[in-house]
Structures are given as structure tokens and as C-alpha cells.
Amino acid sequence: xxxxxxxxxxxxxxxxxxxxxxxxxxxxxxxxxxxxxxxxxxxxxxxxxxxxxxxxxxxxxxxxxxxxxxxxxxxxxxxxxxxxxxxxxxxxxxxxxxxxxxxxxxxxxxxxxxxxxxxxxxxxxxxxxxxxxxxxxxxxxxxxxxxxxxxxxxxxxxxxxxxxxxxxxxxxxxxxxxxxxxxxxxxxxxxxxxxxxxxxxxxxxxxxxxxxxxxxxxxxxxxxxxxxxxxxxxxxxxxxxxxxxxxxxxxxxxxxxxxxxxxxxxxxxxxxxxxxxxxxxxxxxxxxxxxxxxxxxxxxxxxxxxxxxxxxxxxxxxxxxxxxxxxxxxxxxxxxxxxxxxxxxxxxxxxxxxxxxxxxxxxxxxxxxxxxxxxxxxxxxxxxxxxxxxxxxxxxxxxxxxxxxxxxxxxxxxxxxxxxxxxxxxxx
Numbered sequence: 001x002x003x004x005x006x007x008x009x010x011x012x013x014x015x016x017x018x019x020x021x022x023x024x025x026x027x028x029x030x031x032x033x034x035x036x037x038x039x040x041x042x043x044x045x046x047x048x049x050x051x052x053x054x055x056x057x058x059x060x061x062x063x064x065x066x067x068x069x070x071x072x073x074x075x076x077x078x079x080x081x082x083x084x085x086x087x088x089x090x091x092x093x094x095x096x097x098x099x100x101x102x103x104x105x106x107x108x109x110x111x112x113x114x115x116x117x118x119x120x121x122x123x124x125x126x127x128x129x130x131x132x133x134x135x136x137x138x139x140x141x142x143x144x145x146x147x148x149x150x151x152x153x154x155x156x157x158x159x160x161x162x163x164x165x166x167x168x169x170x171x172x173x174x175x176x177x178x179x180x181x182x183x184x185x186x187x188x189x190x191x192x193x194x195x196x197x198x199x200x201x202x203x204x205x206x207x208x209x210x211x212x213x214x215x216x217x218x219x220x221x222x223x224x225x226x227x228x229x230x231x232x233x234x235x236x237x238x239x240x241x242x243x244x245x246x247x248x249x250x251x252x253x254x255x256x257x258x259x260x261x262x263x264x265x266x267x268x269x270x271x272x273x274x275x276x277x278x279x280x281x282x283x284x285x286x287x288x289x290x291x292x293x294x295x296x297x298x299x300x301x302x303x304x305x306x307x308x309x310x311x312x313x314x315x316x317x318x319x320x321x322x323x324x325x326x327x328x329x330x331x332x333x334x335x336x337x338x339x340x341x342x343x344x345x346x347x348x349x350x351x352x353x354x355x356x357x358x359x360x361x362x363x364x365x366x367x368x369x370x371x372x373x374x375x376x377x378x379x380x381x382x383x384x385x386x387x388x389x390x391x392x393x394x395x396x397x398x399x400x401x402x403x404x405x406x407x408x409x410x411x412x413x414x415x416x417x418x419x420x421x422x423x424x425x426x427x428x
Contacts, residue, residue: 011187
């Protein structure tokens, strides 16, 4: 698997990300030509500089000063007009949506009413859209990053002086492991936080990988005693379980009849949840209750929350981003003395696959033939073993209907999404 790892020991910003991408081999002219389609007045150049004694690439954006504040729909319309490839459009919009949601959460306002202040300026729009283009052109399957140092001290934002991390940046970094740093400055800007929190599936130490290239992206300022750069390791990692990032929604219920809890769980599964399950708990005043949990993709978050609010008595829903490891899998069918049984093959690397019979098939056969359900399962597993099945070389994960539970990559509940507010994205 081709993988990229951001080593953010000096934090991360939009211009540092752009510089690291170009330093890793992404064609700078391709980025420049793409962001030119936005129709904005700016100049983007890439320069070789030294930070703390190390060579790095600095992305310099020069644009006239503006006083207009853009809303999310203004920026999305601008991206649509650029007619970029669909993956780049989708990623750029996702980053801006995270910024908007964090800003909305920090200020207690509706997403569509949020004014994008510093990150709605031309230089930050160029950074984000240029990063989306570069991240796509890098051609990797997975992004990871180190813990993120936000920096110390305070920053002057549009609403006055704020301690670091600024509220929007703090929202963006919910659930992301933070690293301490003695540096008295804003190390991680809102744009940098938005990019890594959107694309990275894991935050931790450098993974086991074979490194092909290392890109150095430079920040604007020199830092005494420390190189103000972000390192981007690009390479390959050995075969491992497939990984992705999904979300867990949770709510505690102690005043809802069991029938309604069961109905809500069914509706969640029908609407595309990866899994929905109930855990017995004890709540305030020792009242017995249940915790209703939902595992879903980011695209399904709003639909899942809408069902929870509509079908239960909850007043609030917790959100957790989690990383998930899963075996490669494909649909399969085995022939048993009782008839065909469908299921899934799952495997890791060149290891023999395991077979999981589909419950619905087994239950149908057990009912039709008048045999115990466990006997149908036994025959299905024996049929698979006798067939001597092996992994299909080119098979891809089947994806949508697996119910493997994610494990927490981060230890915090997320009430909401993530977003921005720092002084400017090039002060780093």
C-alpha cells in the first residue's frame, strides 16, 4: 500500500503542506494551473529556502488585501466553476466544510451563516485548493500524521486576541493527539489543522514503511533552535488489514420503551449504518438505561443523527471519529448437503481465508429443512474447508455491509466537527 505520513514536529499550515507536496515530487505547475481556474487575483510560487539549517520548499502566495468575507456557498461555487477533477473538488469542499463546521460550533451559529475570515482570504483559498490538488496528485492510498503541536501563547484573530489553540483550531483538533512544544507561537494554523484532520486516518508514530521520498515544507518564520518545517514521508507499507476512518454516534436513553429502541436501530441499519447496537448502562439516580451506538461513514453522519433525533427522546448525540482495521473480503458461496449457502471470504495477505456464512441464508435453510441452525453453520464451514479456497489475487474489499466494529484511534468524544480562526495561515 502506498502511504504518506506528515511529521508535524513544528506544526502544520496550509503553505507548509503545499511546500511539502511539491518537495515530495508533485508537479508545481500542475498545482498552479489548477488554482488559476478559481479566477482569483494572486501569484503562487515555490522557492527553495533553508529553515533551521535544512533545505525546504516554501509556497509563497501573494494576493492583494481584501475586506470581503466569504460564506461557505461562495467558496463552493468558486470551486465548482474551476472544473477540477471530481476527487479534487470533493476533497477541497470537505476541508472547507470542516472549517465551516468548526467555526459554527465555536461561535454557536448556523453553518450557512458563518463568515470565513482569514481562511476565506485569497491566500488561504489557494492553500486549501492547491493542497487538495497536490494530495490527489501524490497518488497515495492512505494518509497518517504525527501528534500535532498547536503551539503556545496567543494569536490576534478577527474577534480579538485568543489563547492558542484558537477556538476554531481547537475544534478541528478534537480527538487528534496533541503534542507539547515550548515554542511561543502558533505552530498549527486553522488551515493546517483542517487538512490533516480531514485526510489522516491515524495519528501516531511513523508507521513501518519503506520510504521512497521525503518532502520538506517550510513555514514562513525562522524558529530559534528548531527547524520550522513539516516532513512528508511517502512510500509503501507491507500488506496489512485494510484501514479506514468511520464515525461512532452514541446517545444514552432511559425513558424510551424497548420497542422504540429496536425500531430506531432497524431504521438506522436501513438508512446505511455499518452497525447499530445497544449496551445496557446505569444512568443518573441509578436508573437503568441503554446506550444506542451507531457506526457509519462520514457521509452518513447527518442522516444517522436525523434518525436518532426523530425516533428517540435524546437531547444530544456524541460523535467519535475512529479508525478501523478490516480483512480484505469478497462474496462467496459454498455448496452443502442442504443446498447453497452464501457468505463472505476474509483474508490477510497470503494467509488462508476464513468463511463467514450469511445468517439469513442459514436461517432460511434451517427453517425449510427443519434442522438446527447450528447444524447449517457447521455444514457451511465444512463445505468451505473441503473446497480448499484461497484468496482471489485481484479481489477488492466488498465494502458496504460489513459490521466490524472500529477501534478508537482517539480517546475523546466529539460533540461536533472541526474548524478555524487563527491570525493568518502564513504567519507560521
